[in-house]
Amino acid sequence: MITSAYIHIPFCHQICHYCDFTKFFYNPELADQYLEALENEIVTAVGKQKKPMKTIFVGGGTPTALSYEQLERLLKMIAESFDVDAPLEYTFEANPGEFDEKKLALLKEYGVNRISFGVQVFDDELLEKLGRNHRVQDVYDSLRLFEKQQFDNVSVDLMYGLPGQTYDQFKKTIDEALQLGLPHYSSYSLQIEPKTVFYLRHKKGKLHKPVEEEEANMYELLMSEMNKSGVYQYEISNFAKPGYESKHNLTYWNNDYYYGFGAGAHGYLPGERTVNIKPLNQYTKKAKETGVPQLYVEPVHHKEEMEEQMFLGLRKVKGVSLDEFQRRFGRSIHSLYSGELDYLKRKNWITEAEDHIALTPQGRLFGNEVFAQFLIEDEKLQ
Incomplete structure (x- = not known):
């Protein structure tokens, strides 16, 4: 919903x-x-x-x-x-x-x-x-x-x-x-x-x-x-x-769904991300004519959804819930990322406690490097 x-x-x-x-x-x-x-x-x-x-x-x-x-x-x-x-x-x-x-x-x-x-x-x-x-x-x-x-x-x-x-x-x-x-x-x-x-x-x-x-x-x-x-x-x-x-x-x-309305707006709907037309005259024309002024729609597959759950969730100080990830995707975080988690813990960039994986204060300084570890290799999904 x-x-x-x-x-x-x-x-x-x-x-x-x-x-x-x-x-x-x-x-x-x-x-x-x-x-x-x-x-x-x-x-x-x-x-x-x-x-x-x-x-x-x-x-x-x-x-x-x-x-x-x-x-x-x-x-x-x-x-x-x-x-x-x-x-x-x-x-x-x-x-x-x-x-x-x-x-x-x-x-x-x-x-x-x-x-x-x-x-x-x-x-x-x-x-x-x-x-x-x-x-x-x-x-x-x-x-x-x-x-x-x-x-x-x-x-x-x-x-x-x-x-x-x-x-x-x-x-x-x-x-x-x-x-x-x-x-x-x-x-x-x-x-x-x-x-x-x-x-x-x-x-x-x-x-x-x-x-x-x-x-x-x-x-x-x-x-x-x-x-x-x-x-x-x-x-x-x-x-x-x-x-x-x-x-x-x-x-x-939380990687939840939302509408995006207006020129250049982004939305996230079940199974897809939407991006609206940016130029004002083009947006106005298309929105008036069709009511759907999208520049493109990008399908979001299961793999991308799991990656985004990690990228976005780790921005929160509380981090990503292990149980929520399991419920949403039918896979545990550890089954996908065991090696990556060990590496990030050794670097003191993430911590795991109370059913959550979260960035440490030091990890927040290296957020992009941490997030890159959560790209999923295709063979892990086979």
Whole structure:
């Protein structure tokens, strides 16, 4: 049963230098056309039936970049297809300075109960280098609006490993973020992705990240400071007070099914992963005409499903359940990975206890190398 949905709104008033998500400069006419196409895609998939859901996540882009009228149209179309009155985690992404009290009141009216807040750093100079259009003061002004509208489930996004960022600067960002006393924090290292401003600068030798050791030190600092503040790590890049873990993101890491709606959105349905068309005009045209604007559908076979259960599950601090793996696939983890598990235990990168296999704190620093061990050789399935 599919009980989660990701909905992509690709419009921004400014394009950040590092962002490789599907995004376009906001244009009112294009946004109207997009919302019409998006509604047809959602209705084609689920109808207007008030489908029960556990999580809805509206991301971007910047969903709150829409006008008030467009935002209301979006919220109405979601409410017509999904039961937003039932208990669920309903998240909207928002950037500092990209909304006002009237828009927040509208989100509240339609059942939105969680905000994912794109702060990135508490440093005006670094914000400018990132191409962000907000400054630190905008963060505090926005948080006052959240409080006024009684949004108490707010997650802040932070970044490290940025060009010109020092260990001490990142510590200042962590300290300032934790002083807010929020229930959830996500923090990611900068990845230089193709087709971004940073990628072009990097190729020309004009952009340099901190060295790998310095970035690892920043990550260890992040884990330590969050834990000391009672905000506990539950996934490689995510930290929460007890009870505030992101249910939507846990859908991904538990390898559960979810819809993906909108330009460039990814979905995971029984037996297949879907990827939508990215270019705005092509997505809009196909979604309006057919309601199925997919670029391609990739079959997910038994082997890939087991691999993904390991890759994704090991991102969680709790790790992968041996019993759950056995129930889902009819095979034990040890029957597939005995040699790999022995090797990773000798490296002190994984640990096994209480029916779970999990990364050690040291293993979290070498996640990609660990995950590579869980690719399954075909002869193991014979």
